[in-house]
Amino acid sequence: MALRRPAEAPFLAPAVRPGRRTVADRESILGPLLLAPALLYVILLVGVPFFMAILLSFSSAVAGGLEFSWVGFRNFQVLLSDSQFHRALQNTLRFMLVSQLLVMVLATAAAHVLDAAFVGKRLVRSLLLLPWAAPVALSSMAWVWIFDSTFSVINWTAKKLGLLQGWWYWFGDPGLATVAILTVHVWRTFPFATVVILAGMSAIPQEIKEAALMDGAGFWRRLFHVNLPMLLPVVAVAVLFGLVFTATDFSVVWLLTRGGPYNSTHVLSTLAFQRGVLGASLGQGAAVAIFLLPILLVVAVLLLRVARRAEVGA
Amino acid sequence: MGYVEIRDLHKHFGDVRAVNGVNLSVEEGELLVLLGPSGCGKTTLMRMIAGLEVPTSGEIYIGGQRVDENVPPRARGIAMVFQSYALYPHKTAFENIAFPLEAMRLARESIRERVVRSAQMFGIERLLGRRPRQLSGGERQRVALARAVVRDPKLFLLDEPLSNLDAKLRAVARFELKQLQRQLGTTTIYVTHDQVEAMGLGDRIAVMDAGRIRQIGKPQEVYDDPADTFVATFLGSPPMNLIEQDPHTIVGFRPEAFLPRSVFDPAEDVVTYSLRVREVEYLGSDRLVYGFLEEEQRTDQPVIAAVPATITVPIAEGEVYEFAVPRRALRFFDRNTGRRLERAGIVRVFPT
Numbered sequence: 001m002a003l004r005r006p007a008e009a010p011f012l013a014p015a016v017r018p019g020r021r022t023v024a025d026r027e028s029i030l031g032p033l034l035l036a037p038a039l040l041y042v043i044l045l046v047g048v049p050f051f052m053a054i055l056l057s058f059s060s061a062v063a064g065g066l067e068f069s070w071v072g073f074r075n076f077q078v079l080l081s082d083s084q085f086h087r088a089l090q091n092t093l094r095f096m097l098v099s100q101l102l103v104m105v106l107a108t109a110a111a112h113v114l115d116a117a118f119v120g121k122r123l124v125r126s127l128l129l130l131p132w133a134a135p136v137a138l139s140s141m142a143w144v145w146i147f148d149s150t151f152s153v154i155n156w157t158a159k160k161l162g163l164l165q166g167w168w169y170w171f172g173d174p175g176l177a178t179v180a181i182l183t184v185h186v187w188r189t190f191p192f193a194t195v196v197i198l199a200g201m202s203a204i205p206q207e208i209k210e211a212a213l214m215d216g217a218g219f220w221r222r223l224f225h226v227n228l229p230m231l232l233p234v235v236a237v238a239v240l241f242g243l244v245f246t247a248t249d250f251s252v253v254w255l256l257t258r259g260g261p262y263n264s265t266h267v268l269s270t271l272a273f274q275r276g277v278l279g280a281s282l283g284q285g286a287a288v289a290i291f292l293l294p295i296l297l298v299v300a301v302l303l304l305r306v307a308r309r310a311e312v313g314a
Numbered sequence: 315m316g317y318v319e320i321r322d323l324h325k326h327f328g329d330v331r332a333v334n335g336v337n338l339s340v341e342e343g344e345l346l347v348l349l350g351p352s353g354c355g356k357t358t359l360m361r362m363i364a365g366l367e368v369p370t371s372g373e374i375y376i377g378g379q380r381v382d383e384n385v386p387p388r389a390r391g392i393a394m395v396f397q398s399y400a401l402y403p404h405k406t407a408f409e410n411i412a413f414p415l416e417a418m419r420l421a422r423e424s425i426r427e428r429v430v431r432s433a434q435m436f437g438i439e440r441l442l443g444r445r446p447r448q449l450s451g452g453e454r455q456r457v458a459l460a461r462a463v464v465r466d467p468k469l470f471l472l473d474e475p476l477s478n479l480d481a482k483l484r485a486v487a488r489f490e491l492k493q494l495q496r497q498l499g500t501t502t503i504y505v506t507h508d509q510v511e512a513m514g515l516g517d518r519i520a521v522m523d524a525g526r527i528r529q530i531g532k533p534q535e536v537y538d539d540p541a542d543t544f545v546a547t548f549l550g551s552p553p554m555n556l557i558e559q560d561p562h563t564i565v566g567f568r569p570e571a572f573l574p575r576s577v578f579d580p581a582e583d584v585v586t587y588s589l590r591v592r593e594v595e596y597l598g599s600d601r602l603v604y605g606f607l608e609e610e611q612r613t614d615q616p617v618i619a620a621v622p623a624t625i626t627v628p629i630a631e632g633e634v635y636e637f638a639v640p641r642r643a644l645r646f647f648d649r650n651t652g653r654r655l656e657r658a659g660i661v662r663v664f665p666t
Contacts, residue, residue, distance in 0.1 A: 207396045207397075208400050214394045215417055218417070
């Protein structure tokens with residue numbers, strides 16, 4: 001019983017008159033067309049300000065005025081001998097690295113806890129994301145109260161428990177202010193890292209976890225020899241996101257301390273704002289902001305490297 | 315008492331009875347195959363023996379020690395090879411094989427020596443520096459086996475370790491595996507859905523379906539003496555032909571016993587049927603003849619005859635031929651329960 005072909009089998013053709021192609025058919029036009037809105041956005045709201053900042057950093061422009069005169073590298077020279085600038089640079093790096101180090105440890109631990117099944121796990125998981133999802137202004141306001149000089153709940157609890165003899169003036173002391181800012185940074189970024197790591201953990205094949213059990217590995221051996229190495233690409237991505245987050249952060253520092261006390265907790269973004277907008281010297285403000293660029297470039301390159309290795313490897 | 319004893323084991327996942335009352339005794343040094351279709355419970359059973367699942371009820375004894383309640387996998391003296399091999403992708407082959415020994419906190423030198431020895435057993439010493447992604451499927455399988463062997467376990471659990479190999483590799487791998495098991499003498503439980511593999515490897519085969527063991531026996535026994543229609547049709551490819559003889563009985567015979575009448579001696583005690591041939595498949599070593607018996611009214615499931623190539627009787631599609639089965643090759647089953655009729659019951663596994 002062989003297949004029979006009809007005498008004149010009509011060739012299956014699309015229901016469009018031949019020769020009539022719409023935009024949807026022409027990929028060379030369709031592609032750029034769909035990208036255009038996003039491109040426009042990036043160019044206008046990111047690209048233009050970026051180039052303006054570079055331009056401004058070489059000028060002595062002033063906010064509120066339209067004069068623009070070149071001063072070459074003078075702004076940069078002034079900054080390099082400015083102790084406040086150095087302090088701001090140090091702070092930016094310190095907040096970035098210390099907060100993310102803590103996040104790495106806390107998020108890995110939290111991910112392991114949440115990986116196990118327990119009653120209320122779903123609830124805990126959703127609550128976990130709140131710090132990251134909540135608008136930064138709102139959460140920062142709450143933290144302002146938590147660290148308040150008179151009403152700080154931390155102080156009162158510590159006092160009641162007998163752990164505190166004197167009093168902690170959080171925002172009045174440079175060291176304590178740094179701790180406060182670090183706390184908020186960690187609080188805000190560790191949920192995101194936890195979720196990313198949790199996702200990474202579920203990507204570890206179940207059979208490998210079971211093989212480790214069968215091979216006789218105890219909890220710590222499984223953690224350091226199997227889970228963590230396989231999680232490394234994922235943890236790295238989560239941490240690098242956190243680094244970018246903290247490096248560019250303006251709101252937390254500004255809302256908590258405004259860069260104080262005595263300008264000791266300024267980061268590059270807040271200093272740029274203070275000098276450039278509040279202090280009206282746009283050129284200097286721009287110069288400060290530009291210094292973020294090399295830092296973020298390094299972070300971005302590392303991020304791409306790790307992401308690529310995670311794709312190819314294991 | 316066998317090396318592994320399983321008593322009335324149950325595993326229920328909600329309403330699903332994955333393992334529904336299994337009794338099993340595995341002799342020391344034997345290779346027992348758990349054979350059955352997907353979902354029959356064989357893997358769940360193995361995982362309970364391994365300690366990866368906790369039984370709902372019942373008892374498991376390994377080496378005389380009761381293990382089902384609080385004994386974790388690593389205290390059971392077993393090694394397992396997973397279907398996907400489960401090699402640690404970030405470790406080299408050497409480190410993979412060494413991992414269980416490191417977990418035992420052996421000295422570095424001792425670990426090295428044992429890993430190399432284990433690798434030599436499988437011919438993979440020159441691959442020790444490679445990572446799993448740099449190895450072929452067959453090589454990865456050997457690393458997984460080497461990792462299992464390196465600890466000198468008392469019990470091997472193998473979960474379909476050959477299913478990911480090329481078909482051509484599989485026969486050789488099967489042979490090597492059997493040799494290895496004989497050489498080491500380690501009690502082994504092997505899970506598979508491939509009945510050819512089971513027949514080739516097992517000292518005994520436990521045929522499972524829907525959470526229960528239908529029959530346990532040597533390959534010869536389960537093949538020639540099936541306990542019910544399930545076992546009869548699961549083993550053997552093509553499966554045993556089942557004919558409804560009367561409202562109470564099903565008669566079965568294997569395709570290789572069903573041959574043109576002219577092949578048999580005229581005096582031989584055979585039962586003849588008229589076969590209307592639908593299709594003949596030429597497979598090289600056999601011809602598979604698909605047809606329907608004139609004696610039967612059924613038109614859904616064909617009857618199959620496996621005629622070896624050495625028999626050159628012409629068989630044409632559309633014709634009717636006289637085919638015959640030796641009477642001693644007939645098996646009778648109860649139509650309602652599927653149980654075999656001549657036997658007095660299934661082979662018991664425990665003396666009570």
